[in-house]
Amino acid sequence: MSGSLWLKPPTTTPALPAVPRPRTPEPGPGAGAGTGPATGIADDPLDELAVRLDAFVAAAVHPDEIAALLESDGMTDDHIRLTYGRNDSFALAEDLYARVRRRHPDPPRKAAGAPGWAEGLGGCLLRGLVFALPGLAYVLAGPLLAGAHGRYGLPAGTVPLLAGAVTGWVWNQALSHRAYTWLGLGDRPAAARALLTGAPAGALAGTAVALAAARDGELPAAVFAAGQSLYLAAATVLLVLGRERALLVALLPLLGALPALRWDLPDPLRAALPAVSLAAACLIAARALRPGTARGAAGRGGPPLAASVPYGLFGLGSGVLVLHAGLGDSLATGTGAVIALTLSMGPAEWLLHRFRGGSLARLRTLTTARAFRRAVTGTLVLCLGGYLTALLALTLAATLLWPGTPWPDPDRLLALLLIGAVLWLGLLLQAFGAVLGAAAVCLLAAAAQTLEPAAGPLAAGGAAAVLAVLSHVLLVRPTAHRP
Known part of the structure; x- marks a missing residue:
């Protein structure tokens, strides 16, 4: 897998509405300190608050949404007790929820020129394709990297290649989060500046780790790993900045x-084709980063660096799980599994968007929390089942089309589907901001499978079950879906 696996953030993120405040009337001439209204608050302040928040309260499907609005406006429990006679924001929200009849605004009409669901699917499939095409570079370079001996029962040169790849996945996931945060703030030059400084550093880190992991006779593999790290950096830049088509053009020589x-192909041709793709990707990425060289780009304070660390840890856990899928009992069978997983990232991203869109639609149309929970649970099961169906179909297609790939046995196929469920649920939690839980579960599953490879299906199954529970607990809450 290459580049960023991020779910793209929405182009606009409307803020919660501010709680309107009643104006305090100006004291008239001669008004004394103890005469006239001092606050402008009606005899029943709760009725007045319900009127002022009518539109928001009517669209809420749970009192917690109203409580979140009150707290975001700075209403403290002391203020609520003194002004409205309720113990806290939750009690006040429950009373507001009971007083206002449920009404939901009509869904916004589709803007002219906005992409439909089919066009969105095409874009996500394009991203899945550019995730998978770099694998052809390994087909070309395989005979050039072959050596006499390998470590840990793997082909020669595998260890430095894997070390460089995992380093790139960790670094670029964290870098993608930082750049996407800048994009969410509407500062594209600052995002380009973050990529301009972070992408080369990630390429150097991947190269250094690959060289450190290389042993005698593995220098060609280490050199290839350096090119791999450079490509991962360029691909991250282009994917984050929405230049998937340009990246696809760069990959065409593969x-x-x-x-x-x-x-069999001549060795010079085997070396030239990946080199041409790598050079093209780097040149296109450098061109896309020119806004980051402008003076003042990323000049103001940005998101804290520590906020990106959990996303890197999620990249580490998910990357190790994918490696285990590709380095099982049979390397040939593992090749088909990795091809299927990388191609499945396109449908995975589209289904993540469909889940988010479907949940927002339910907020507009449902009037009770129970109906919302039931609808979101059904959408979650449907989207996860759709992804696993796509992964199964891609696995069978890769088995049929990739030369020398044996038919996967049921246990190995089950393990692959469980890893796929872990990846999709982890990406879903990451998209809704619950990345710490997703990263922790993926890291534990990856560590268990590394320490005891025979426990792979059990570790992946346990991780999938935990992530499913976490996803359900988080996403059946209406407040998790409010922008």
Whole structure:
């Protein structure tokens, strides 16, 4: 898998409405200190508050939404007790919820030129394709990296390649979070500046780790890992900035690997095709980063660096799980599994968008918390089932089309589907801001599978169950879906 696996944030994020405040009337001439209204608050302040918040309260499907609005406006429990006679924001929210009849605004009409669901699917499938195409570089370079001996029962050169790849996944997931945060703030030059400084640093880190992991006879693999790290940095830049089509153009020379699946190619051609793709990706990424060189880009205080660490840890856990899917009992079978997982990231991203869109639609149309919970649970099951169906279909297609790939046995196929469930649920939690839980579960599953490979299906199954429970607990709350 290459580049960023992030779910793109929405282009606009409307803030919660401010609680309107009643104006205090100006004292008239001659008004004394103890005469006339001093606050402008009606005889029943709760009725007045219900009128002022009518539109928001009517659209709420749970009192917690109203409580979140009150707290975001700075209403303390002391203020609520003194002004409204309720113990806290939750009690006040429950009374407001009971007083206002449920009404929901009509869904906004689709803007002219806005992409439909089919067009959104096409874009996500394009991202899945650019995740998978770099794998053809390994087909081309495989004979050039072959050595006499390997470690841990793996082919020669595998260890430095994996070390560089995992380093790139960790670094670029954290970098993607930081850049996407800048984009969410509407500061594209600052995002470009973050990528301009972070992407080369990630390429250097991946190269250094690969060189440190190389042993005698693995120098060609370490050099290839350096190119791999450079490509991961360039791909992250282009994917975060929405330049998927440009990245696809850069990867087109790798299609020259298709004849290599059947026939032997000259070594100079095997080396030239990945080099051309790498050079093209780097040049296109450098061009896309030119706004980051402008004076003042990222000049103001940005998101804290520590906020990006959990996303890097999630990249580490998910990356190790994918490696275990590809390095099982049979390397040939693992190749088909990794191809299916990388291609499935396109449908995965589309289904994540569909889940978010469907949940927001339910907020506009449902009038009770119970109906919302039931609808969101059904949507979650449907989207997860859709992703696993797509992953199964891609696995079977890769088995049929990839030369030398044996038919996966049921246990291995089950393990692959469980890993897929962990990845999709982890990305879902990450998209809703619950990245710490997703990262912790993925890291524990990856560590268990590393320490005891035979426990792989059990570890992945346990992780999938925990993430499913976390997702359900978080996402059946209406407040989790409010922008």
